[in-house]
Amino acid sequence: MTEIQQDSDLISVTIDGQEVKVKSGEVLIDACEEAGVDIPRFCYHKRMSQVGMCRMCIVEVDTGRGPSLQPSCMMDVSEGMVIDTQSEEIKKIQDGVLEFLLINHPLDCPVCDKGGECPLQDQTMAYGPGETRFVEEKRHFEKPIPINDNVYLDRERCILCDRCTRFADEVVGDPLIQFIDRGNSTQVNTFPEDPFASYFSGNIVQLCPVGALTAKPYRFKARPWDLEEIESTYPNPLGDRIVVQSSRDQVLRLQGLDSEAVNWGWLSDKDRFSFEAFQSEYRLDNPLVRGGGLNKADKSGTGLVASSWAGAMSIITESLNGADPDRVAVIGGARLTNESQYAWAKLAKGIIGTDHVSADLGDDLQPHVLLGLPRATISEACQPNNTIVLLTPDLKEEYGTLFIRLRDAAKNLGVKIIELSPMRTALSADAAVSLHPLPGEIGNVVQAITTGDIPREIGGISGEDLSLAHSHLKDTNVFVIVSRSSMGQSEEPIIEALTSLQEVDNCRFLPLVRRANTMGALDMGMAPGLLPGRNTLSSGSSVFSDIWPNLPTESGANTKQILQKAADGDIDTLFLLGADPLTDFPDKALAKAALERTNTIISVDLFVTPSVYESDVVLPAASFLEADGSHTNVEGRITPIRQKITPPGTARPDWMIAAEISHRLGHDLGVDTPEDIWEELGSRSAVHGDLDYRKLDHLPDGHLITATGRIPFIPAEERIETRPVDSYAMRLILGRRMFDQGTVTQMSPSLTQLAEKSELRINQYDFERLGIIEGAQVEVSSGGASISISVKVDNRVRRSSALIYSNLEGADPRELLIEGAHSIDIRIDPTVKESA
Amino acid sequence: MSRLNEENLRIARQILSRYPKKKSALIPLLHLSQEQNGMVTNEAMEHIAELVEVTPAEVLGTCSFYEMFKRHPVGEYQINICHGISCHLLGAEDVLEHAEKSLGVKEGEITQDGKFSFEGVECIAACTEAPCLQVNYRYVNRVSSDEFDQLVTDLKNGQNTQIPKHGTLAKTRQNIQSEKLAGPAEVESASPPVWLQRNKEDQ
Numbered sequence A: 001m002t003e004i005q006q007d008s009d010l011i012s013v014t015i016d017g018q019e020v021k022v023k024s025g026e027v028l029i030d031a032c033e034e035a036g037v038d039i040p041r042f043c044y045h046k047r048m049s050q051v052g053m054c055r056m057c058i059v060e061v062d063t064g065r066g067p068s069l070q071p072s073c074m075m076d077v078s079e080g081m082v083i084d085t086q087s088e089e090i091k092k093i094q095d096g097v098l099e100f101l102l103i104n105h106p107l108d109c110p111v112c113d114k115g116g117e118c119p120l121q122d123q124t125m126a127y128g129p130g131e132t133r134f135v136e137e138k139r140h141f142e143k144p145i146p147i148n149d150n151v152y153l154d155r156e157r158c159i160l161c162d163r164c165t166r167f168a169d170e171v172v173g174d175p176l177i178q179f180i181d182r183g184n185s186t187q188v189n190t191f192p193e194d195p196f197a198s199y200f201s202g203n204i205v206q207l208c209p210v211g212a213l214t215a216k217p218y219r220f221k222a223r224p225w226d227l228e229e230i231e232s233t234y235p236n237p238l239g240d241r242i243v244v245q246s247s248r249d250q251v252l253r254l255q256g257l258d259s260e261a262v263n264w265g266w267l268s269d270k271d272r273f274s275f276e277a278f279q280s281e282y283r284l285d286n287p288l289v290r291g292g293g294l295n296k297a298d299k300s301g302t303g304l305v306a307s308s309w310a311g312a313m314s315i316i317t318e319s320l321n322g323a324d325p326d327r328v329a330v331i332g333g334a335r336l337t338n339e340s341q342y343a344w345a346k347l348a349k350g351i352i353g354t355d356h357v358s359a360d361l362g363d364d365l366q367p368h369v370l371l372g373l374p375r376a377t378i379s380e381a382c383q384p385n386n387t388i389v390l391l392t393p394d395l396k397e398e399y400g401t402l403f404i405r406l407r408d409a410a411k412n413l414g415v416k417i418i419e420l421s422p423m424r425t426a427l428s429a430d431a432a433v434s435l436h437p438l439p440g441e442i443g444n445v446v447q448a449i450t451t452g453d454i455p456r457e458i459g460g461i462s463g464e465d466l467s468l469a470h471s472h473l474k475d476t477n478v479f480v481i482v483s484r485s486s487m488g489q490s491e492e493p494i495i496e497a498l499t500s501l502q503e504v505d506n507c508r509f510l511p512l513v514r515r516a517n518t519m520g521a522l523d524m525g526m527a528p529g530l531l532p533g534r535n536t537l538s539s540g541s542s543v544f545s546d547i548w549p550n551l552p553t554e555s556g557a558n559t560k561q562i563l564q565k566a567a568d569g570d571i572d573t574l575f576l577l578g579a580d581p582l583t584d585f586p587d588k589a590l591a592k593a594a595l596e597r598t599n600t601i602i603s604v605d606l607f608v609t610p611s612v613y614e615s616d617v618v619l620p621a622a623s624f625l626e627a628d629g630s631h632t633n634v635e636g637r638i639t640p641i642r643q644k645i646t647p648p649g650t651a652r653p654d655w656m657i658a659a660e661i662s663h664r665l666g667h668d669l670g671v672d673t674p675e676d677i678w679e680e681l682g683s684r685s686a687v688h689g690d691l692d693y694r695k696l697d698h699l700p701d702g703h704l705i706t707a708t709g710r711i712p713f714i715p716a717e718e719r720i721e722t723r724p725v726d727s728y729a730m731r732l733i734l735g736r737r738m739f740d741q742g743t744v745t746q747m748s749p750s751l752t753q754l755a756e757k758s759e760l761r762i763n764q765y766d767f768e769r770l771g772i773i774e775g776a777q778v779e780v781s782s783g784g785a786s787i788s789i790s791v792k793v794d795n796r797v798r799r800s801s802a803l804i805y806s807n808l809e810g811a812d813p814r815e816l817l818i819e820g821a822h823s824i825d826i827r828i829d830p831t832v833k834e835s836a
Numbered sequence B: 001m002s003r004l005n006e007e008n009l010r011i012a013r014q015i016l017s018r019y020p021k022k023k024s025a026l027i028p029l030l031h032l033s034q035e036q037n038g039m040v041t042n043e044a045m046e047h048i049a050e051l052v053e054v055t056p057a058e059v060l061g062t063c064s065f066y067e068m069f070k071r072h073p074v075g076e077y078q079i080n081i082c083h084g085i086s087c088h089l090l091g092a093e094d095v096l097e098h099a100e101k102s103l104g105v106k107e108g109e110i111t112q113d114g115k116f117s118f119e120g121v122e123c124i125a126a127c128t129e130a131p132c133l134q135v136n137y138r139y140v141n142r143v144s145s146d147e148f149d150q151l152v153t154d155l156k157n158g159q160n161t162q163i164p165k166h167g168t169l170a171k172t173r174q175n176i177q178s179e180k181l182a183g184p185a186e187v188e189s190a191s192p193p194v195w196l197q198r199n200k201e202d203q
């Protein structure tokens, strides 16, 4: 929980005889810690509310009326306070508290995962009794019971500190674990048959001060003293800070790192447990080529076979030597580190000489939106009394830790959230106003809200609600968080909305991207027309031309245009850098046609995705656990990614692959280490100039890139008229789930079972109106296409709209998309098909 | 089946309407469901969770805190024998021992005919009348072993009409006329209670 710092004045208190200055209003336990006096604790956690459950933090406090014993986590400091943390009384109390806590504790440390990093064990050693006087029978419970697919609970070890239950309730709003029963029988548990189905369940394992909660992926794998660790960054759009822990060259656990600016120590389960994927047997560990036998490249062969790097490289050089740069293209790159992105941008644009380089996959905001709007950080947006406008889908699904930050802001900081999402989300209950414009109509809704020019209603949203939202924009700082909320809606309505919001005084923006390091990719020039450091091809060529000898002169194609060209037979060589257009690009048919017609497809990836499977040369890359570099998050925050283990087989860092190809083309890329890149870039990119790469590890909040305005936002010109949904149709929303068919989920044994099957979700009202049977297979059509899919009631979806989550097993909703349409109306044929 | 039946659902809605926060109706609804089924079943807790918009785990957390809510079957007459300090001093352990012998079941078990179950409970706030007990929450004061047996016989033979069977719907329901409701007439105009503000639940 964030403390609202109303009075940042310093006051003086005396701690163990030393007079120190501390922040007024601070919690005593924190003040002591800042003064260098460590107070033992179990229940207190500075990111959650104070409950005073364990009494381990008791100190003697004298506020002028003589010393009294107080739990230091439940008391704020005040002027002149005298605190004694070391007195004989305190020692006795600590000893006593521990003796009580241990009464029912099974002391099975030798077989407990926590042993070695257990606060209960450590504090008993430091402050506790050597012997117990308790000769009675301890409490007994069935030893560990699973509370969900990945977390086990051993109630005998639990000391009832309320951390896990508080986290579930306060931090993420999933109160599915509770204290059950009372007194001596109190236990943490779920409701029978109702598991702790939280996207954030791994955090409670990290939080638990004893070994009561353990995570399946780590159980009995290592002892804490065998682990080596390094601070790094998880390459997701938010750049959540992590600690990577490994033993014998194997990563065994990822833990959240408490970074004030970003994730506050929390991680989503998808990220936390995904380390399994990167070490799975499915990782690519050697180059593959389409051909007949080992090292015998044969492009006309049918299957992919193992090859040497030399064999694979020779196919690549053959296809590139003397090639027309206009017939070479690169798609992807968001997975890469900043350094690898620079290397690839330089190879593609500076050496090969093509500007057809694009990191997006047609499902993200365009570069001018991502770079052109005045940008805000998460912490700037989450300040008391701000208003945050959300033009996003359910953040809990895709941006877990941002969801946690915003939930905290709304609940504890008085931040007003105006939610404009296509359906109810996990934040709706905490939003000041939660409106659900139909896809395609967001531009009109936002215009009404920003101008105060309120019609009677817009697509089912009442004028009253619009006025309420309008009132929250006045006399406050407005922050807008925006993303492509639904693939069922084109980008134009969002740009229209952003154009209106731009007019609001002091409005700042936090545009979200779908893939890991898309922001880095843009800053490193992996978009058509861009060069590193937010230079454009037209204005920045001179900055780079001496070291990027073959820079193209004309701006190139974006992903959609590249695929179009390829499908027309105008691309000979296509690089896929961790990109899987067959799965991700909205127009699947176009992606398919493009891959079919391209002569040589070279994939650089970690796994065999559907698109990799169609490639001619596959190069194995090192993951973020296996290579050094840095990451740029959606705020523009650069944080380090640090190598912890060696890559599998002969896999290499992506930048090394670029350097190798360049070398074979007869050019020295000039990059031998990631540092080299910053040296080269530092002198040429005004945006990155003040970044000291060597210091990056020591900056707790990383390095923030602040430059905006170099790439201007292009406002919308036309207004999109609202379009009523006729009574036989439904407006389509395409959402995303945290767990889907994506490679990371599918390759992590602990996560695969969490992905559901594809379903059509509609409101109870529409469900009854159409007379559908729950779970029945129906025919859904739009344009000429149709898919067969089962139906489920979901009252988060508003009337007249229908939700399908993308990339789940079963029907592929991309079939329903219509090229160029701002929104999609589908028809449902409720007749049950025999085949279902 | 053990969700609230239609009639009780109507009563539940009425109870819900009394509170500005649905969550406040949790305990009254638990009582209602215990009246219906003689115990609080898992299905009932799930139903109540839907009604007051919390998770079933939260309902269970509250329900299991209070001993008066039974989550396992009990006899038609549930006898709570107090063994708080006063009752203890005045012979509660004897009453308990006697109950076990005369009913022929252990604490927490149900007699063969399904009529009786008993358990020892903490102080029931009738210390002046110790040793005392409750049958289906109706007080019986200063009980001797003989009186205990008499009570059991009377209940068995239907001679005690004062005490209804466990799980019978209460005859009287709280029915507060709107003008007699405590607090401001308009819920919206009232400032939220202090505990809500503190827990930041009202935003």
Ligand code: SF4
Pocket (backbone or CB within 6 Å): A157, A158, A159, A160, A161, A162, A163, A164, A165, A188, A207, A208, A209, A210, A212, A213
């Ligand atoms: S399981 Fe762990 S975190 Fe949860 S209450 Fe028990 S000791 Fe605390």
Ligand code: FES
Pocket (backbone or CB within 6 Å): A040, A041, A042, A043, A044, A051, A052, A053, A054, A055, A056, A057, A058, A071, A072, A073, A074
């Ligand atoms: S840390 Fe203060 S009571 Fe637990």
Ligand code: FES
Pocket (backbone or CB within 6 Å): B082, B083, B084, B085, B086, B087, B088, B122, B123, B124, B125, B126, B127, B128, B130, B132
């Ligand atoms: S001790 Fe039995 S009523 Fe108080």
